[in-house]
Amino acid sequence: MRKNLSLFIIASLVLLGTSCKQKANNDNLTVETEEKCTVQHLDWTRNAVIYEVNIRQYTKEGTFAAFEQHLPRLKELGVDVLWIMPVHPISEKNRKGTLGSYYAVKDYKGINPEFGTKEDFKRLVDKAHEMGFKVIIDWVANHTGWDNAWITEHPDWYMKDSTNTIVSPYDWTDTAELNYDNNDMRTAMVGAMKYWVTDFDIDGFRCDMAHEVPTDFWNSTRKELDSVKPMFMLAESENSDLLEHAFDANYSWELMHMMADVVKKTKNADTIYSYIQKLDTTICSDAYKMNFLTNHDENSWNGTEFERYGKGVEAFAVLTYTLNGMPMIYTGQEVGLKKRLSFFEKDQVPSWNENSTTEFYKKLNNLKRTHPALRAGEQGGKIKRYSTSANDNLLIFSREREGKEILVMLNLSDKNITYTSNDGFGRGNFTDYFTGTAIKELPATLKPWEYRVLTK
Structure with missing residues (x-):
């Protein structure tokens, strides 16, 4: 996804209420949820961290070999998990900028020559697997570029207006929208996805x-892909029905x-806790959310995480790691990248020198x-919030599993907060995770944007 994010996000949030746990029991209705949620997660996904790879901007060369x-x-x-942004050739017709958008696909079974060859990509995947990584690739199923062969060979595979002219989705004039009423197109799309699993051994999309x-396309496609190799599937969406049968x-x-x-x-802080509570009634109980501060869209179009979160960056990062779900890091985030990377031009990450931000993310990982x-999912500890006299500014919660507890204390404000609580949290001996020091008494005051992660 690229520009005009707010439009899509608003649409997604409107649809968020449709899910596998969609109705309250106000009329004494019995809501069957478990039968509607059939996705079986691979065990390695439970404690995994996703890393989004922007090959073009990663190195001076901008190639698979250099990224390797x-x-x-x-x-x-x-x-x-290495999530590699689209690897396909980019259409030249109606291209935006000099290099174009990765999301204007010219050939679903091709490799962008800017990045290297199919052999280069296969070697990258094999090397990543040898080192214990999983590899997923970006898949653009809603639209293609304008010089994709499908346009001339199968114009009926595309959406058209009243004049029988193929149309673009939204203002993405470098792309043409596909027509999912056409079963032949669906078959070709699934075949292209299978190609990357069978020929390159990728682990998901x-x-x-x-x-x-x-949604019915994704539901059937998940089954077909899993029959080749069990997949990890991530949806760029907040529509919860996608989590029932298709996406992890x-x-x-x-x-x-x-x-x-x-x-x-x-x-x-209260607003965020309300969001956490809402997930208990709007998504499958074992479904995952991908929690993140930034990604390729946010960085390029809306600013770096430092522009958007200011001094709260680390506190919010802690939150994304300690809530239920899967955390994600974007290219350069681990070195504190403070640069908006151009989307349609070459604009590489200026430095990969490790620093305190790198150590911070190593600890979180x-x-x-x-x-x-x-x-992630039902195998993690339930979130228990502790009430304080400053609930609007402090988010304090614990999670416990297998006799091990984690206590997270976040001051989500730019001021010192002194608080009291009758909830009785923090009993017993804790260790400050980031400093390794023993904690016998919890702090009564938290500094602006201060975070504490305590383990027991």
């Missing part, structure tokens, strides 16, 4: 604008915007990987 040299660094960072494609995880756009609104003081309470 970063695999040892990413292994040390502690990420698990991040599906662009997944809610713009009929979808986006937490709503949370991302709430965090920015907290900085603007139009939302607060290790916590996600090792703490049983942070496993």
Whole structure:
């Protein structure tokens, strides 16, 4: 997805109420939820961290081979899933900018020559697998570029207006919208997806604008892909019906915007907790949310996480790692990238020098990987919020699993907060996760944007 994000996000939020747990029991109705949610998650997904790879901007060369040299660094960072932005050739007709959008696909079975060859990509995937990574690729199923062969060979595979002219979705004039009423097109799309599984052994797909494609297509496609190799499927959407039979995880756009609104003081800690509670009634109980601060769209069009969250960046990062779901890191986030990367031009990450931000994310990745309470879905610990005299500014919660507890304390404000509580949290001996020091008494005051992660 690219520009005009707010339009799509609003549409997604309107549809959020439709889910596998969609009706309250106000009329003493019995709501059957478990039967409607059939996705079986692979075990490795439970404590995984996703890393989004922008090949074009990653290195001076902007190639698979150059990115491959970063695999040892990413292994040390502690990420698990490499989500590689679209690898396909980019259409030249109606192209935006010099290099065009990755999401204007010219050939679903081709490799962007800007990045290298099919052999280069196969070697990258094989090397990543040898090192223990999983690899998923971006899949653009809603539209193609204008010089995709399908346009001339199968014009009936596309949406048309009243004059029989193929149309673009939204203002994406570099793309042509596909018609999912055409079964032949559906068959070709599934075949193209299978190609990357059989020939390159990828582990799943991040599906662009997944809610713009009929849910029944994804439901049947998931079964077909799993018959070749069990998949991990991530939907760029907040439509919860996609989580019932097709996708392991979808986006937490709503949370991302709430965090920015907290900085603007139009939302607060209570608002975020209400969002957490809402998920218990709007998505499958074992479904995942992908929690994130930034991605390719946010960075390019709306600003870096430092522009949007200011001094709250680390506190919000802690939140994305300790809530139920899967955390995600975008290219350069782990070194504190403070640059908006151009979308249609070459604009590489200026430096990969490690710093305190890198160490911060290494610690978070290790916590996600090792703490049983942070496993995604039903296998993680339930979130219990502790009430304080400053609920509008403080979000304090714990999660416990297998006798291990994590206590998260967040001051989501730009001022010192002194509080009291009768909830009796923090009993017993804790260790401050980031400093390793023993904690016998919880702090009564939290500094602006201060976070504490305590384990027991």
